[in-house]
Amino acid sequence: MKKTAAFFAVLLVSSTAYAVVPTPTLPAAPPMPAPQISGVKAAVLIDVNTDQVLLDQNGQASYDPSGLVKLMTAYLLYQAEAQKMLQPDQHVSVSVDAWHAPGSRMFIQPGLPVTVDQLTHGLLIDGGNDAAIAIAQSVAGSVGGFVDLMNREAASMGLTQTHFVNPDGMPTPGQRSTALDIARLARALVVKFPQIEKVAGQASYRYNHITQYNYNPLAGQNGITGLGVGLASANNWDLAVSASQDGRGLVAVILGASSRAVAGTDAAAMLHYGFHGWQQQQIYPAGAMVAQIKRIDWSPETLSVITPKAINVVIPRPSQGKVESRFVAASNLQAPIKANSSVGTLDLLWQGKVLKTEPVLAKNAVAKAGWFSRLWHRAQGAL
CATH class of the missing domain: 3.40.710.10 (DD-peptidase/beta-lactamase superfamily)
Incomplete structure (x- = not known):
């Protein structure tokens, strides 16, 4: 009986010795503060x-x-x-x-x-x-x-x-x-x-x-x-x-x-x-599609917008949140539009702040649609 008790005691000690203690969840470290440069203009x-x-x-x-x-x-x-x-x-x-x-x-x-x-x-x-x-x-x-x-x-x-x-x-x-x-x-x-x-x-x-x-x-x-x-x-x-x-x-x-x-x-x-x-963080590779514009008076009616090169940004360490993008079309954007021509800009934002702005291009060409194409586009949109 004493041997049995001793055996269970060893089991108990062994099981508790290897118990996993959960790691506490800590708040994210704040970004490094910018140095205060004093005594300069x-x-x-x-x-x-x-x-x-x-x-x-x-x-x-x-x-x-x-x-x-x-x-x-x-x-x-x-x-x-x-x-x-x-x-x-x-x-x-x-x-x-x-x-x-x-x-x-x-x-x-x-x-x-x-x-x-x-x-x-x-x-x-x-x-x-x-x-x-x-x-x-x-x-x-x-x-x-x-x-x-x-x-x-x-x-x-x-x-x-x-x-x-x-x-x-x-x-x-x-x-x-x-x-x-x-x-x-x-x-x-x-x-x-x-x-x-x-x-x-x-x-x-x-x-x-x-x-x-x-x-x-x-x-x-x-x-x-x-x-x-x-x-x-x-x-x-x-x-x-x-x-x-x-x-x-x-x-x-x-x-x-x-x-x-x-x-x-x-x-x-x-x-x-x-x-x-x-x-540094890459947001888009070269040639990535970042937006599409649809207009019934265009042929084809959809214009795809792409990045001319890889787009990188730098963000504060440690990363908190994600970088968001916002396409801004060029004012008075009208057909005809040539492929690879500038059609607007892309704002890269982090926590609501614009980090940088990059030009973006048309992936495909569009022309002015004829009356039949416009009628067809309206019909397709109504379905």
Whole structure:
């Protein structure tokens, strides 16, 4: 009897030892709060892949962009190379004006050999004003002609609050931009000319036996790919930083920081927020049907609306809720409509907020329906 009791006691202990304790249900963690960037005039953070603005602090206020002007100088230089107007290994004649350019320099001079590639490094790493003048003269023949190109390109990009006066960013009346415009320019630069990231993120560069160090306080750090630094006035620093991580890219722009170190600290906080506080999500693949429009005066009466490319968005971590879409037809949409023509836009919304807007296209062509087709469509609709 005692053995039997002991046996059941072992069974009881064994069964209770392996009992499963249910895990309590916890509320979802709140999204990471955006950093509060204090002591600067403006700050903007943009996701490169989706063109979404993740942080905007006074981003549309107009200020002197100082050395960040060189981002447009670099854009036009890469554009000239793409159009075969210049070659990276091509030697450039240095003018006296470029030689005597005030401010930061890479120390080019007349008669001293320098290539387009060396000027690119001097422009993006050292922020050389002499390099900017030499590039402007090589691309457009004159500084004035180059500035015209800068403003024309800014207008085509939709940088409506930006006006350039020179290619180097030296303080000049009338030169102005916004943190949002500079961020849009920086994004366009890394998207269209990704080769810039192999240059602008380097910590130093040596030319003419002189080692020049990158003024970007984050240069050389893991994931940092550029882009530019400016000093508008004493204790008035501007900074544009690009970075990549796990297939995503970000651009952070700071205007009017009290020091270079402060600009770097704030930009690093913005990048951390962008990479760790947001996640990318594909909403539609390329060619996905997002809407259909039916009209009895069309032939065929149904128009299918599709995405021209894959549509991605970034949403706060952790994901709470789902992304919704809203098709907005173009005003006065009338037949005939060609296949692959623009027929409206698609708003992507998260918790009622529009994350981004993408154009959408007609999958099929439609023509005006004749009287018999319209009569048939009415009859079909009545059934």
